[in-house]
Amino acid sequence: MTASIPITPEIVAEHGLSPEEYARIQKLLKRDPNLVELGIFSAMWSEHCSYKSSRPHLKTLPTEGPRVIQGPGENAGVVDIGDGLAVVFKIESHNHPSFIEPHQGAATGVGGIMRDVFTMGARPIALLDSLRFGDPDHEKTRYLLNGVVKGIADYGNCVGVPTVGGDIYFDACYNGNILVNVFCLGLAKADRIFLGNASGIGNALLYVGSKTGRDGIHGASMASAEFDDATEEKRPTVQVGDPFTEKLLLEACLEIMKEDWVVGVQDMGAAGLSSSSFEMAERAGMGLELDLDAVPQREAGMNAYELMLSESQERMLFVVEKGHEDEALAIFKKWDLDVAVIGRVTDDGIYRARENGEEVVTLPIEAVVTGALKCDRPVQKPAYLAEVGTLDLSSKEIPARGGEVLKQLLASPTIASKQFVYEQYDHMVRLNTLVLPGSDAAVLRVPETDKALSLAVDCNPRYGYLDPYIGAQIAVAEACRNVVCSGADPVGVTNCLNFGNPENPEIMWQFQEAVRGLGDLCRFFDIPVVSGNVSLYNETKGEAIYPTPTIAVVGLMEDRSLHCTQGFKQAGHRIGLLGSTLEDLGGSEYQKLFWNELRGQPPVLDPKTERAVQRLCLDLIRQRLIQSAHDCSEGGLAVALAESCFTGPKPLGADLVLNSGMRADALLFGESQSRIVISFSEDALPSIESLAQKAGVPFAALGTAGGSKFQIRIDGNEFINEDILALEDIWENSLSRYGNRVAG
């Protein structure tokens, strides 16, 4: 019956398809599609599924390397780490659902990315969350923060995958559009990677997981209202997650994947059954025959349209060899999952789905999957850049003392400790977390080897606003630097590109520049981009978010005992700085907080310098010359030093002397890149100096850790002298005080 509704221009528009796109469908089919088919086209040709705006740009990224087993194009990327093992990882956004319903939106985001990883045959062993919220004073921010964090916690904790790190920024540009990007990493045998492939005529298509309900059926509010006269209330379009079922699904999938008769598998993500089944068949160049009546259903009276497009969570599609259906069913039933054979692989490249015995979908698979009109979106350099490009420092007063400034920076929720958040996450389960959250990067041991993995995620949106090319480069550089500070070599990158409306040429320019920056720096560093995700249309009422190309980096260390953390370890250790400081106040937290503006140029990033600093740092760690390493980021040198004071085994003060010809605020609070604060015992100093010199990296000894004060003298004058525990209290508790307040 859904198949018999005539298609009007209104229905086409409701489905977000342009008249040109509809004409193309008619031409491809040589007839009008029915409503179910139209729904499928609408979903498959959406930006989300087809990457029609972004694909030409993404093609320019470096995706290959000797360790790459699987680059972009599958559910997640795969990188070889030796010993017959591989890491499988990806980052994905769940921005819009999280804004509508922060708890469920974030939770289902976690569920989705985990499925992307275990679909490939990997056991998920770590999650990271990269979050962007609006101004802390905005009326919705606290509610969104608490809801999102609880959603991630409820889901990740229940499934038993530790959330070991992440990052959080607050900026008014996210007031109407928060970002929730979640990263998952899994571990697999390098020769047991599963792909989303439906090959082998006659092989069975198996549905497994939760039953299908009417969750998240988009684009068709009018159409679906028509066929569902029993609707008493408007159907919610948010999906609700069930982490318990996900846990069962995970264990069942890993169990069945030990079998040789599993041909292919894909999770049902966006556009549910449609995208998973079409994509699997397309990759194999096969056809499919489905019996929709066999799909396990949660509600009575669901029609073909709903079954094809529902986004109910915790569902997977398997293709298993003919003859092994019963074994497969037995394994899934052991785990109490709903499971059914819903179709077979055919060889004619056609997708046929039957409802009540009647064929309601007859579509050429390749045309649906690859036939979306490619958009060559126009780009134009944004007008605002001319306005904000300059920053005249001469008119800005330099504070006479820095104590108050430092306190305010430490209290800023973007800089303050994120303990309030990561304490709500189980970050220890599975006993792999060697370095818990709170250092530059999380470090996880690789079970049954001496190796460890290091994970970090980063992106400063203000830099991206001032220059998306450099902003993206800095995001890569900083994430790599974080991983390096923990003692690991970066081996792979995944990214989540969060931007505004691509139909706006200025946004498209930002996108193009960011991708170029990402590609250029990854090429220079020789790190492959193995997976990623694009989230466009992040704007409300024409106000776009700042360009936010979130970058997650995976690092590898051969000897896990050589890992390093950011805190000063004991009184008497000397403190030093690798790298040099420039007058980089553009885009800084200091500029925002004290001058309430965002202008100028983002910090300078010289890839060669960055590489030299990172290599030197790794060298120093591996020669056991340094006891801590911490990169300088938001809040600059003073904040980095203070954080190292707070995060050792016991809080320690520091006595520091700086000499410089530059403005004190730029020196201490500017956000120059390629700098790392280190600490070491006195006797290591000569070796460090000589290695730094050899590497061509500026190095300065700044002072000594210890005492109860955090003191900085500049050119002989006391600039900061504060009680370390008072500073620590501010840094440690600001975010929890904020999150725990109810109103006002």
Next chain:
Amino acid sequence: MLAKIHVTLKNGVLDSQGKAVHQALNDLGYAEVEDVRLGKYMEVALSGISEQEAQTRVTEMCEKLLANTVIESYRFSLEPAE
């Protein structure tokens, strides 16, 4: 005055708790159980306002805090305090 508030999941929203309890009851031998839905029940004691005011205020509380209106519906009754 006492507001007795029921918050339940909207139709069509997955009730994973209800599903688990349903299964558990069946496993315990209660084959007669056909469906289980779980919701919240709250009693909010109010003082110093009229019933009419209370109507508006409690509605507001539900909308703002007590129910997640994206996926939940609520209903309440007002009774004199016991």
Next chain:
Amino acid sequence: MLAKIHVTLKNGVLDSQGKAVHQALNDLGYAEVEDVRLGKYMEVALSGISEQEAQTRVTEMCEKLLANTVIESYRFSLEPAE
């Protein structure tokens, strides 16, 4: 038949969730809120049994599973299915 079940904390058991909601409502400006108690509300659909049987069976379900009688009390009503 539909069993409508209310499970609430016994008197004297600290209702920390209720307390948190109470605090939140006060902070949001609802000074008239004097107390908040949180409980669970369940709807269990039953078929093929008499009302009398249902009385016994639902009591049993509550005792066994639906309430933890160390800290919770329950009450229920039976209604014809809608």
Next chain:
Amino acid sequence: MKCGIVVFPGSNCDHDCYHILKHVLQLDTQWIWHKDETLDTFDFIVLPGGFSYGDYLRPGAIARFSPIMKSVIDFANRGGRVLGICNGFQILVESGLLPGVLMDNEGQRFICKNLTLRVDNNNTPFTSQCAPGAVLKIPINHGQGRYFADEETLKQLEGNGQIIFRYCDEEGKTPETANPNGSIDHIAGVANANKNVMGMMPHPERCADPLWPEVDGQTIFNSLIQSSLAHS
């Protein structure tokens, strides 16, 4: 010596317990599947942490009716040693093997962090290797760990030495700030009257591998091993 780990649907610290018992402590360690009805002979059984049945309704409420639980209860009633960790503790409480209940954390948030516990009774099979009043560093990881029992029960627990662990500060004192979840009397772990069944919210298996800087959790497993040796 043989020990077993019960796997409920939703258990997620089962592998961690297995790792410690099997690889670190080198015990003959077996999985016990929740759908099984009969139990092998074991020296002790661990109910691991996690979210059995999603913690839906109440943590442990559904798991206690798993087919295997009848046998576990029989085993305990015959004097078999059972250790419940976190969700395992919640299951023991729901099944009536241990007194009291575990409710939402007072702050209404999940908490994962390292903290300190005081051993208030070291005369049990679970703590015999601890010094009296010893302070152990063991992490917690729960959203519903606020222990509660009525006054009469508490008196009994106290009188019988059934309160095994209390949350404390580094010196072993119990100021309000050293109570992470609002547990009554700072209670972190209790035993039954016979002391052969114990539940604790903190996770000893998370600090029992010498790979980590903290290994205080080992004393609990070592105690179990020693007492089982003495027993057999």
